[in-house]
Amino acid sequence: MTGPLDQKLSGALGGRTAQALEKAFGMRTVGDLLSHYPRRYAKRGELTGLAELPVDENVTIVAQVLRSTDRPMRQRRGSLLEVVIGDGTGQLTLTFFNQAWRKNELRVGARGIFAGKVGEYRGTRQLAHPDYRLFDEEEQGADVAVEWANTLIPIYPATSSVSSWQVQESVKVVLDGLGELDDPVPPEVREERKLVPYGRALELIHRPQRDADYGMARKALKFQEAFVLQAALLRQREEVRSLEATPRVAGSIAQGFDAALPFELTGDQRTVGEEIARDLAGSQPMNRLVQGEVGSGKTLVALRAMLAVADTGGQSALLAPTEVLAAQHLRSIVRTLGPDLAARLHPVLLTGQLGAAERRKAMLAIVSGQSRIVVGTHALMGENVSFFDLGLVVVDEQHRFGVEQREALRAKGAKPPHVLVLTATPIPRTVAMTVFGDLDVSTISELPGGRAGISSFVVPLADKPGWANRVWERMSEELAQGRQAFVVCPAIDAAEVEDDPDAPEPESSAGPPPASVTATLAEARANPVLAGRRIEALHGRMPGEEKDRIMRAFAAREIDVLIATTVIEVGVDVPNASTMVVLDADRFGVSQLHQLRGRVGRGSVPGLCLFVTRAPAETLARERVEAVASTLDGFELAQIDLELRQEGDVLGSTQSGGRSSLRLLRVAKDGDLIAEARHAAASVLADDPTLAAHTALRDALARRLDEESEAFLAKS
Numbered sequence: 001m002t003g004p005l006d007q008k009l010s011g012a013l014g015g016r017t018a019q020a021l022e023k024a025f026g027m028r029t030v031g032d033l034l035s036h037y038p039r040r041y042a043k044r045g046e047l048t049g050l051a052e053l054p055v056d057e058n059v060t061i062v063a064q065v066l067r068s069t070d071r072p073m074r075q076r077r078g079s080l081l082e083v084v085i086g087d088g089t090g091q092l093t094l095t096f097f098n099q100a101w102r103k104n105e106l107r108v109g110a111r112g113i114f115a116g117k118v119g120e121y122r123g124t125r126q127l128a129h130p131d132y133r134l135f136d137e138e139e140q141g142a143d144v145a146v147e148w149a150n151t152l153i154p155i156y157p158a159t160s161s162v163s164s165w166q167v168q169e170s171v172k173v174v175l176d177g178l179g180e181l182d183d184p185v186p187p188e189v190r191e192e193r194k195l196v197p198y199g200r201a202l203e204l205i206h207r208p209q210r211d212a213d214y215g216m217a218r219k220a221l222k223f224q225e226a227f228v229l230q231a232a233l234l235r236q237r238e239e240v241r242s243l244e245a246t247p248r249v250a251g252s253i254a255q256g257f258d259a260a261l262p263f264e265l266t267g268d269q270r271t272v273g274e275e276i277a278r279d280l281a282g283s284q285p286m287n288r289l290v291q292g293e294v295g296s297g298k299t300l301v302a303l304r305a306m307l308a309v310a311d312t313g314g315q316s317a318l319l320a321p322t323e324v325l326a327a328q329h330l331r332s333i334v335r336t337l338g339p340d341l342a343a344r345l346h347p348v349l350l351t352g353q354l355g356a357a358e359r360r361k362a363m364l365a366i367v368s369g370q371s372r373i374v375v376g377t378h379a380l381m382g383e384n385v386s387f388f389d390l391g392l393v394v395v396d397e398q399h400r401f402g403v404e405q406r407e408a409l410r411a412k413g414a415k416p417p418h419v420l421v422l423t424a425t426p427i428p429r430t431v432a433m434t435v436f437g438d439l440d441v442s443t444i445s446e447l448p449g450g451r452a453g454i455s456s457f458v459v460p461l462a463d464k465p466g467w468a469n470r471v472w473e474r475m476s477e478e479l480a481q482g483r484q485a486f487v488v489c490p491a492i493d494a495a496e497v498e499d500d501p502d503a504p505e506p507e508s509s510a511g512p513p514p515a516s517v518t519a520t521l522a523e524a525r526a527n528p529v530l531a532g533r534r535i536e537a538l539h540g541r542m543p544g545e546e547k548d549r550i551m552r553a554f555a556a557r558e559i560d561v562l563i564a565t566t567v568i569e570v571g572v573d574v575p576n577a578s579t580m581v582v583l584d585a586d587r588f589g590v591s592q593l594h595q596l597r598g599r600v601g602r603g604s605v606p607g608l609c610l611f612v613t614r615a616p617a618e619t620l621a622r623e624r625v626e627a628v629a630s631t632l633d634g635f636e637l638a639q640i641d642l643e644l645r646q647e648g649d650v651l652g653s654t655q656s657g658g659r660s661s662l663r664l665l666r667v668a669k670d671g672d673l674i675a676e677a678r679h680a681a682a683s684v685l686a687d688d689p690t691l692a693a694h695t696a697l698r699d700a701l702a703r704r705l706d707e708e709s710e711a712f713l714a715k716s
């Protein structure tokens with residue numbers, strides 16, 4: 001697979017330029033350069049505004065030389081050439097040291113394009129040693145000037161070492177020498193949507209003649225992005241489907257369990273259960289994502305699937321993101337199964353923190369097949385862990401697990417096991433299609449009845465500093481009714497903010513340090529309002545055993561108030577906990593706040609959630625917190641979150657790393673386009689599964705895979 005796009009830049013442009021481009025943008029091939037699209041286009045008028053040029057920014061401007069002076073330096077040896085340029089709206093001084101010869105080039109009246117970083121010297125804006133390119137003689141003619149005024153000048157993302165016009169120059173060289181390009185989007189798909197072919201789109205996006213040109217180009221290139229991505233995901237899905245799995249059909253174990261359930265399944269649980277049962281009964285591996293709010297009963301649905309597997313003599317592995325959660329899952333599974341089934345299925349825990357003897361015992365139960373349900377952390381993926389007959393892998397809380405881990409587990413079975421991924425983070429449809437496009441998706445949107453609900457409030461300390469103690473008072477009223485409370489802090493102590501990949505960038509680094517577990521613990525214990533209450537701390541730096549002990553004590557109501565970091569975020573289930581206080585709530589992401597809130601109101605006790613923030617009204621930070629307080633609808637919040645986030649965060653590291661990242665496609669806005677592209681890709685693949693007649697698409701997919709594995713290798 002070597003087409004014109006795979007040609008090395010060193011060959012196309014020469015070593016020095018190629019090196020500069022690689023260093024600045026990581027580009028290596030012609031394709032890399034041509035997919036570095038202009039950020040915007042300027043017309044001559046737009047490029048001006050010289051008077052208002054922002055200091056310290058890299059700019060590209062079109063102007064004319066007004067005058068130039070060349071004089072010796074006063075303080076030291078050498079000469080200084082000062083060239084004043086103007087565009088009719090303002091002036092700017094260019095300075096060159098010891099380059100007097102440029103005076104011959106930068107003659108008065110010469111027009112050109114200038115690029116550099118704006119500096120300021122004695123109140124005058126200037127560019128020191130700017131890059132520039134002067135227009136040719138004929139480009140300066142009077143008639144050309146009018147046309148020139150309307151010429152679109154592409155403005156590329158630039159760095160201090162490679163300016164926008166240097167990119168433009170390189171693109172020109174490459175485009176001029178570019179041969180015929182095959183389009184990964186087949187002609188019939190393109191024609192149906194009136195999309196210009198690939199080569200033409202590249203021409204138009206880099207060298208548009210009029211505004212409509214780049215609009216047309218973007219439309220085609222954006223569709224192509226979505227199309228290639230969806231084709232890649234669909235193929236991945238087909239690949240899994242072409243594997244052979246052992247069918248698993250529910251028998252007496254699963255049926256007995258259902259009959260003994262103390263409650264009715266919700267409608268969604270039943271529907272999703274049927275979808276899973278159908279997958280499990282098939283001879284291809286299931287590859288399904290179940291999404292549903294915290295408490296919607298996903299774990300129960302997964303457990304029923306495990307029982308169907310147990311009915312056929314197989315084993316299931318449940319993979320949890322933390323030790324605390326793994327231990328909790330095991331306890332709740334044992335409880336839900338009841339003594340008879342638990343004895344029969346022998347659920348075991350396997351985590352990195354088991355002692356040697358315990359570990360050996362667990363491994364034996366796993367390899368012998370005695371244990372039909374294994375719960376653990378990533379330790380389960382260890383090479384020395386082998387299963388007797390692994391039939392199902394359940395991954396809890398997908399957002400902490402990557403595709404690679406899922407694949408590693410798939411390799412654990414003699415035949416590939418079925419895979420079920422659970423997530424409590426609701427995912428907007430288009431993101432699901434993009435990030436989890438290789439999975440089938442089931443949704444549980446109904447919560448089991450009998451829940452008392454949650455009320456959320458923002459406590460805005462910026463406006464109401466006096467409310468700080470009201471938070472403790474309100475909490476103590478809840479405790480007085482025999483309930484328990486969580487207090488979540490962004491930091492462990494003054495020195496350490498717990499690593500949280502989802503947390504928003506602080507809007508400014510100034511201001512008071514974030515609330516910490518250590519300080520809050522001391523404060524709470526000293527607060528007369530909480531006198532006599534049992535208050536403990538929980539955070540990620542504590543040893544696993546200690547964390548486990550504290551969680552158990554909290555679940556057993558031996559602790560009233562748990563002051564913690566987000567280690568309690570996922571899955572912790574204590575139905576008697578009624579109050580969730582989040583300190584400096586603006587330091588958490590939208591979905592995380594929503595998850596934290598889901599820790600309370602889980603039983604028959606109504607939940608109370610207090611988001612304490614010092615962020616002033618009308619700031620983005622405050623808006624985020626208010627958004628979460630305003631709705632309990634996880635899908636609505638996911639959409640808000642998506643709109644507040646950067647694209648890279650949405651797609652996670654796999655998609656945003658490497659050169660295969662999305663460029664024009666915006667998952668938040670291009671939902672319809674993505675759906676349409678998926679549909680088109682599916683129908684192409686249905687007619688031509690091996691893409692024998694679609695070589696350009698096949699090449700594009702191969703290129704994607706190369707880039708992905710390259711990015712993956714670079715990370716590991």
Ligand code: ADP
Nearest residue numbers: 263264265266293294295296297298299300448
């Ligand atoms: P999730 O994993 O989605 O957070 P779980 O499966 O852990 O939810 O269920 C949360 C709680 O609700 C558990 O105590 C579970 O036993 C209970 N539960 C699950 N399904 C139902 C139901 N249909 N009716 C009543 N309670 C249910």
Ligand code: MG
Nearest residue numbers: 295298299571
């Ligand atoms: Mg759960």
